[in-house]
Amino acid sequence: MDKNRLHVCLTPALLPTFKVEEYVVVVIDILRATTSMCVAFGHQVSSIVPVETIEECSQWKAKGYLAAAERNGEMIPGFDFGNSPYSYMRPDIAGRHLAMTTTNGTQALHLAHQLGAPKIVIGAFSNMSVLNQWLLAQNSNVLLLCSGWKNRVNMEDTIFAGAVARLLGHHFDSMDDAAQIARTFFWSANLQKRRFFERSSHYFRLIHLNLQEDVKYCMKKDTHAVLPIYEHGRLLDLLNPRYTQLQKELAAV
Amino acid sequence: MDKNRLHVCLTPALLPTFKVEEYVVVVIDILRATTSMCVAFGHQVSSIVPVETIEECSQWKAKGYLAAAERNGEMIPGFDFGNSPYSYMRPDIAGRHLAMTTTNGTQALHLAHQLGAPKIVIGAFSNMSVLNQWLLAQNSNVLLLCSGWKNRVNMEDTIFAGAVARLLGHHFDSMDDAAQIARTFFWSANLQKRRFFERSSHYFRLIHLNLQEDVKYCMKKDTHAVLPIYEHGRLLDLLNPRYTQLQKELAAV
Numbered sequence: 001m002d003k004n005r006l007h008v009c010l011t012p013a014l015l016p017t018f019k020v021e022e023y024v025v026v027v028i029d030i031l032r033a034t035t036s037m038c039v040a041f042g043h044q045v046s047s048i049v050p051v052e053t054i055e056e057c058s059q060w061k062a063k064g065y066l067a068a069a070e071r072n073g074e075m076i077p078g079f080d081f082g083n084s085p086y087s088y089m090r091p092d093i094a095g096r097h098l099a100m101t102t103t104n105g106t107q108a109l110h111l112a113h114q115l116g117a118p119k120i121v122i123g124a125f126s127n128m129s130v131l132n133q134w135l136l137a138q139n140s141n142v143l144l145l146c147s148g149w150k151n152r153v154n155m156e157d158t159i160f161a162g163a164v165a166r167l168l169g170h171h172f173d174s175m176d177d178a179a180q181i182a183r184t185f186f187w188s189a190n191l192q193k194r195r196f197f198e199r200s201s202h203y204f205r206l207i208h209l210n211l212q213e214d215v216k217y218c219m220k221k222d223t224h225a226v227l228p229i230y231e232h233g234r235l236l237d238l239l240n241p242r243y244t245q246l247q248k249e250l251a252a253v
Numbered sequence: 254m255d256k257n258r259l260h261v262c263l264t265p266a267l268l269p270t271f272k273v274e275e276y277v278v279v280v281i282d283i284l285r286a287t288t289s290m291c292v293a294f295g296h297q298v299s300s301i302v303p304v305e306t307i308e309e310c311s312q313w314k315a316k317g318y319l320a321a322a323e324r325n326g327e328m329i330p331g332f333d334f335g336n337s338p339y340s341y342m343r344p345d346i347a348g349r350h351l352a353m354t355t356t357n358g359t360q361a362l363h364l365a366h367q368l369g370a371p372k373i374v375i376g377a378f379s380n381m382s383v384l385n386q387w388l389l390a391q392n393s394n395v396l397l398l399c400s401g402w403k404n405r406v407n408m409e410d411t412i413f414a415g416a417v418a419r420l421l422g423h424h425f426d427s428m429d430d431a432a433q434i435a436r437t438f439f440w441s442a443n444l445q446k447r448r449f450f451e452r453s454s455h456y457f458r459l460i461h462l463n464l465q466e467d468v469k470y471c472m473k474k475d476t477h478a479v480l481p482i483y484e485h486g487r488l489l490d491l492l493n494p495r496y497t498q499l500q501k502e503l504a505a506v
Contacts, residue, residue, distance in 0.1 A: 010406060014266055017404045151270045153263060153431040177408040177454050184441045185434050201430050 005141045006172040008161045008179040011148035012108045020115035023143035024135065026123040026164070027112060030156040031202050032083045033105025033147065035218040036068075038126035039085040041237040042224030044094035046246055048235040050106040051099055060099030068100040073205045085126075085217050097234075104147040109230060112145055122228035122235060125160060125221045130239065132167055134227055142172070144179070155189075155200035156218070162186025258394045259425040261414045261432040264401035265361045273368035276396035277388065279376040279417070280365060283409040284455050285336045286358025286400065288471045289321075291379035292338040294490040295477030297347035299499055301488040303359040304352055313352030321353040326458045338379075338470050350487075357400035362483060365398055375481035375488060378413060382475045383492065385420055395425070397432070408442075408453035409471070415439025 007023065009015050028034055037048055045066070051057050054069050054076055061067035061079065068081035075082025083102050100106060112120050123131045123144070135142050144164055146157035162182035169175055169183060206215055217223075227238040236246055260276065262268050281287055290301055298319070304310050307322050307329055314320035314332065321334035328335025336355050353359060365373050376384045376397070388395050397417055399410035415435035422428055422436060459468055470476075480491040489499055 010263060011267065013270065014264065014404065014406070017266065149430075151267065152429065153267070153434065155430040155433060158430070158434055176405065177402075177411075178406040180408060180452055181406065181411055181434065181438050185437050188437045188441050199433055 003173040004139065005174050005176070006144075006165060006169060006179055007141070007176045008144045008146070008165065008182045010146050010153045010158060010161075010178050010182075011151050012104075012111050012145065013148075013151040015108075015111055015115060015145065018143060020112060020117050020143070023117060023141045024119045024121070024138050025112045025117040025143045025145050026121055026131065026135070027105060027109045027145050027147065028123050028157045028160050029102065029105030029108065029147035030124055030160050030218050031206060032085060032214055032218055033070075033100070033102040034122045034124040035126050036083055036085045036088055037100070037122050037228050037235065038124050038224045038226050040088040040093065040098060041226040041228055041235075041240070042126075043088055043090065044240075045088075045096055045098050046236075046242070047097050047250065048228065049097070049099045049233065050109050050230075050235065051101045052107060052110055054101055057099050057101045066093060066096050066098040068098060068102075070102045072103060073211070084211065084214050086214065104149060108145055108147040113230065117143075120230040123160065123164070125163075125219055126223045127226050127228075128160075128163065129222045130225050130227050132164060134238070135164075135168060136171055142168075144182075149202055154202055156202065158182050159186050159189050163190075256426040257392065258427050258429070259397075259418060259422060259432055260394070260429045261397045261399070261411075261418065261435050263399050263406045263411060263414075263431050263435075264404050265357075265364050265398065266401075266404035268361075268364055268368060268398065271396060273365060273370050273396070276370060276394045277372045277374070277391050278365045278370040278396045278398050279374055279384065279388070280358060280362045280398050280400065281376050281410045281413050282355065282358030282361065282400035283377055283413050283471050284453075284459060285338060285467055285471055286323075286353070286355040287375045287377040288379050289336055289338045289341055290353070290375050290481050290488065291377050291477045291479050293341040293346065293351060294479040294481055294488075294493070295379075296341055296343065297493075298341075298351050299348055299489075299495070300350050300503065301481065302350070302352045302486065303362050303483075303488065304354045305360060305363055307354060310352050310354045319346060319349050319351045321351060321355075323355045325356055326455075326464070337464065337467050339467065357402060361398055361400040366483065370396075373483040376413065376417070378416075378472055378474045379476045380479050380481075381413075381416065383478050383480050385417060387480055387491070388417075388421060389424055395421075397435075402455055407455055409455065411435050412439050412442050416443075
C-alpha cells in the first residue's frame with residue numbers, strides 16, 4: 001500500500017477542515033441511520049435515495065418509493081418507516097426503492113458529496129468486516145466521517161470509527177490525532193461497549209422512545225454482507241448480484 | 254452544587270454548537286500557548302493581551318509592551334518571545350505587560366469572547382489543581398475549550414480536558430459525549446502520557462523545531478499557582494496579590 005492516511009472527522013461540522021476530495025469517505029451514523037441502511041440492503045432493497053428534507057422524501061413516496069423519515073429519533077407520521085433497523089426486516093421490501101431522510105446521517109452524506117468526496121460508502125457494525133476489506137482494497141486515503149448529533153461529537157460513532165482504526169490502522173502510513181483518540185476510546189470501551197453506549201446522550205433519547213432493542217441491534221457486528229455506495233444521488237449495494245444491472249436500469253431512468 | 258454540566262468542545266470550529274453564554278469557558282492550548290501564559294504569570298507579568306494578528310502584536314510592542322508572536326510553532330522574527338515556556342523564565346519580565354499572538358490559543362480565546370462566554374480562564378497542566386479548585390467554586394456549567402490545531406482535534410488538549418473531566422466529573426450533574434470520550438482517552442493515555450504526546454501530530458511539528466524540552470515541560474503538573482482570567486481584553490492572574498490594584502490601574506488607562 002502506498003503512503004495513505006487514515007483520518008477521522010468527529011462531526012460533519014469539521015468536514016470543511018479536510019481536503020475531502022483526497023479521501024474515500026465512510027459515513028457513520030450507528031444509532032441508527034447507517035445501521036438501518038445496511039439492514040435494508042440486507043433485505044434486498046434495490047436502492048436508497050438519501051434526501052435532506054421531509055418534503056423531498058414525500059415527493060419520492062408520491063412516485064411509488066418506500067419512504068423513511070425520522071427526526072430526533074421519531075418516525076414522521078405518514079411515512080412507511082422511521083429509523084429502526086427492525087422495521088426493515090421484511091421480505092416485501094426486496095426489489096423496492098427507498099427514499100430516506102434522518103436527523104444526522106443523510107446530511108453528513110450530502111455534505112461529503114458537496115465537498116467533493118470521490119467515493120462515499122456507508123459503515124456500521126452491521127457491515128464492518130466487509131467494509132474494512134473493501135477499504136483496504138482501495139489503496140487510498142480514508143476518512144471516517146462520524147455523523148454525530150446536530151454537529152456535536154457522539155460516542156457511538158466515535159467508537160465505531162475507533163474500531164475501524166484499530167483494525168486497519170497498521171495498514172496506513174499515518175493517522176491523525178482524532179483517529180488515535182477514537183482508536184484508544186474504542187479500545188477502552190470495547191469490553192464494555194454496551195455500558196458506554198448507555199452513557200451516550202443519544203442513548204437517553206432513544207431509551208425515552210423505548211428503543212433499547214434498536215440500540216442492542218446497532219452494536220451487532222457483521223449482520224449483513226453489504227456495501228452501500230453512493231452513486232448519482234443514490235445508494236446501491238456494491239455486493240448485490242444485481243448491482244451492475246441496477247446501475248444500468250437507473251442510468252436509463 | 255446545582256445541576257451543572259461539564260462539557261468539552263474538541264476544537265474551536267465546534268464552539269458555535271454550544272450556547273457559550275451558559276458556561277464558564279476554559280481555554281486549553283497545552284502545546285504551548287496556555288502553558289506559556291501560566292509560566293509568564295508565574296514569573297509575575299502584570300497582564301497579557303492576547304491578540305489575533307501579528308500586526309496588532311507589533312502595535313503593542315511599539316507602545317512598550319513585551320511582545321510574543323508565534324505561527325506554526327516558530328517565533329516571528331522581530332518579537333521578544335515565541336511560544337516556548339522556557340523563554341518566560343526570566344526575572345526581568347516581572348511587572349511588565351505582554352502582548353501575545355499564537356496559531357491556535359489566542360484565536361480560541363477571542364472566539365469564546367465573541368460568542369458571549371461570561372467568564373474565560375486559561376488552563377494547562379501547569380495550573381491544573383488551582384484551576385480545578387476554582388472551577389468547582391464557580392458552581393456553574395463549565396466548557397473545556399480545546400484550541401486544537403487549525404480547527405482540527407488534537408491529542409494533547411483532549412488529554413488535558415480529559416484529565417479535568419476525570420477529576421471534576423463526579424461534581425457535575427452531566428457530561429456530554431465529548432467529555433466522556435476525553436475522560437476515557439486521558440485514562441488510557443495517563444500512564445503513558447509522553448508516549449501519547451509523541452504520537453500527536455503537533456509533537457512532530459515541534460520535534461522538527463528541536464522543541465522536545467518544551468513538550469516535556471508542558472506535561473508537568475502544577476508548576477505555577479496562577480489563574481489567568483480574561484477581563485476587558487486582557488488576561489490578569491486572579492491569584493496575583495496585586496490583582497485588584499492592577500484591575501484599577503488598567504481601568505484607568
